[in-house]
Amino acid sequence: MIAFETARDIAFAYREVEAGEALLVQMQEAKDRRSAPDIRDAFGRRQDGLQLGIPQGDSGHRMYGVSWDLAVPIVEAHIAASKAKIKALSLKALVEMGISGSDA
Numbered sequence: 277m278i279a280f281e282t283a284r285d286i287a288f289a290y291r292e293v294e295a296g297e298a299l300l301v302q303m304q305e306a307k308d309r310r311s312a313p314d315i316r317d318a319f320g321r322r323q324d325g326l327q328l329g330i331p332q333g334d335s336g337h338r339m340y341g342v343s344w345d346l347a348v349p350i351v352e353a354h355i356a357a358s359k360a361k362i363k364a365l366s367l368k369a370l371v372e373m374g375i376s377g378s379d380a
Contacts, residue, residue, distance in 0.1 A: 277372065278369045282368055282372060283369070285365050289361045289362045289365065292354065296352075296355040297355060299315075299347075299351055300352070302315065303344055303348060307344075312324065312344065313344060325340070325342050325343055326342045327339065327341075328342050328350070
């Protein structure tokens with residue numbers, strides 16, 4: 277049986293790929309229209325760029341207004357890293373199920 281943590285981590289990685297790909301599509305559509313992406317925060321306010329950071333506690337660090345041009349390679353790299361994580365976790369899941377990589 278696959279461990280809960282492994283299954284959860286696979287699901288989270290898939291969610292990151294899905295969110296990243298949707299963001300890339302949205303940014304490309306805006307670029308095609310020669311406008312900024314219409315991306316809004318939780319309060320419905322339009323954002324002029326993206327935020328990168330560690331938002332937890334007093335030691336959190338955040339950069340505001342990261343340009344859309346810089347965001348594209350960052351999002352693409354994050355998607356690639358998430359896909360690599362899915363591959364590694366999938367192999368781990370096979371091991372947890374007692375299936376060797378050559379059996380799959």
